[in-house]
Amino acid sequence: MTDMRNQGQAEQVWYQDPKDQHVEDSGALKEMDPLTVRPRMSSRMLCLVLGLLMLAASAGVWWLAVYTMGGQSYDDMVISNFNGFVDQVPLIKAYLGIFTMPYVAAGMCVLIGLIALVVVLVRRRWWLLGQVVVYPLLAYLSGRILKKYLPRPLLINVLSTKENSAPSGHTIMAVTAVLVLLFVVPRVWRALVALIGFAFTLSVGCSLILGGWHRPADVVMSILIAGGLGLITLVFTRSSGMDLPGTRMSSASVQIVSTLMMTLGTLGTLYAVFVIWQISSGLEMSARWTFYGAHCSAVILIASLLSLLLGLSLAMRQVTASPLTRLGLVGEPPAPPREI
Numbered sequence: 004m005t006d007m008r009n010q011g012q013a014e015q016v017w018y019q020d021p022k023d024q025h026v027e028d029s030g031a032l033k034e035m036d037p038l039t040v041r042p043r044m045s046s047r048m049l050c051l052v053l054g055l056l057m058l059a060a061s062a063g064v065w066w067l068a069v070y071t072m073g074g075q076s077y078d079d080m081v082i083s084n085f086n087g088f089v090d091q092v093p094l095i096k097a098y099l100g101i102f103t104m105p106y107v108a109a110g111m112c113v114l115i116g117l118i119a120l121v122v123v124l125v126r127r128r129w130w131l132l133g134q135v136v137v138y139p140l141l142a143y144l145s146g147r148i149l150k151k152y153l154p155r156p157l158l159i160n161v162l163s164t165k166e167n168s169a170p171s172g173h174t175i176m177a178v179t180a181v182l183v184l185l186f187v188v189p190r191v192w193r194a195l196v197a198l199i200g201f202a203f204t205l206s207v208g209c210s211l212i213l214g215g216w217h218r219p220a221d222v223v224m225s226i227l228i229a230g231g232l233g234l235i236t237l238v239f240t241r242s243s244g245m246d247l248p249g250t251r252m253s254s255a256s257v258q259i260v261s262t263l264m265m266t267l268g269t270l271g272t273l274y275a276v277f278v279i280w281q282i283s284s285g286l287e288m289s290a291r292w293t294f295y296g297a298h299c300s301a302v303i304l305i306a307s308l309l310s311l312l313l314g315l316s317l318a319m320r321q322v323t324a325s326p327l328t329r330l331g332l333v334g335e336p337p338a339p340p341r342e343i
Contacts (some may be wrong), residue, residue, distance in 0.1 A: 039248045041241040042323040051318050052239040057231030057312070061224045065153065065169055072158045076286040077279065080160030080294065081301045083162040085212045087250040102210035108173055108261035111203070115180040123187040131244040135183045138236040142229050146175045149228075159287075163215065171217040174225035177207040178309075182233040182316055190246060193320060194256035197264065197313045201306075206307045219301040223308060230312035237316075240323040251325040261318040268311025275304035 068074040089096040102108050116139070123132050155167040181200030188196055208226070211217040278300040282293040 020336040027235050038326045040245070042326050043243065046322045046326065047238045047240070048318070048321065050234045053319070055317060056236035056239070057227045057234065060251045061170075061227035061231065064220055064224050064227065068218070068224075069155055070158075073283050073286045074220065075157075075159050075161065076289060077297055078220050079159070079161040079163050080216045080286070080289060080297050082212055082215060084198070084294060084302075085215075085298060089213055096213070097263040098128045099206060099213050101208045102206050104221060108177065108207045108210065110321040115184050115203075116135070119180070119184040122184075125185070126189075127239070128187065128243045130241075130242045131187060132245055134236050134239060138232060142175050142179045142232050142312060143172075144173045145228055145232065146170050146225070156201075162219070168217050169221040170225040170228055171208075171211055171221045172225075173211055173221050174204070174208050174217070175229045177204045178226055178229035178312070180231070185285055185313070185316060186233075186237070186320055190250075190252075190254050190257070190321070190325060192255025192319055193252070194260040197260055197317045201309055201313050202266070204309050205306050208309070209302060212301070215240075219305065219315075222305055226308050226312060227306070230316065233316055234319060237319050237323045245323070246325045251327060253327065254321060254325075257317055257321045261314045261321070263313030264310045264317070266314075268307045268309070268314055271303050275300045275307060278303070 068078050086096075089099065123135060149170055150167065150172065153167055153169055155165075155169075157165060181196070181204055185193055185196045185200065189284060204226075208222040211222060212219060278296050282296040282300075285293040286297070
């Protein structure tokens, strides 16, 4: 009798309006399956490990770019000649020129952030609202503090500015805005946001080099910082930060897009690193034969890391927001037939 009464209570909660926030906080659902109100511990730990690895990688990129002669030569070569490199494709230069206009990139980031805020308020996801408020604040403060205190010793005579420009605040802002929107939209929109966000953040990153404001390492470092903090933010997902029970299901678009972005991002990153290694012998001498490889590898590396980051974020958002459980779908999974 007790089991039947508990089952009846669960069914009563199950068929409430999905928009009712009390569904997530129901003691009956939580008692039957804790995954209705919090992601799996393994998913949260994976987000933490990936986030910390990205932050560690950002520190490694900064050290290589600042404390080695080859790194400084590479950065200075790309930022000093990027205009001439992009001149070969006038249409792309005209497009990137839009983002070099004052306040265009920042204005678009603010617009994306406002859209995300409206979405989370309309969906009444209060825990998620706290996550997407704290995350941009931490990303902004990290960029401001690092830019103020990171040293930049001059190992070579540079053609570009001698001032420290790492990390790039605009890149952090763009990546953060896209990830915030990715975290708050419903499941059916996540893959599309990742694809559009990739195009936007890549445009912002390349335009900063084109305008002479940031070196390639600044952009790469900023992508890793914003991405690492974003993945760590997902560690604290729970209750209203998740998809409602009864609406959770696997997503073909998320699986396809995240797999494709992670695969291409990984292969592209390895290829860019290989090209940089191939031209490393000529970097310190600023050999002319290294120009094309340096510029191509910079663009490929930025694009690949963005693809890898957004692919990982898309997958991790799915597993933290929609852990598939017997209550997350429609009742219990089918049992195998009994032997007669």
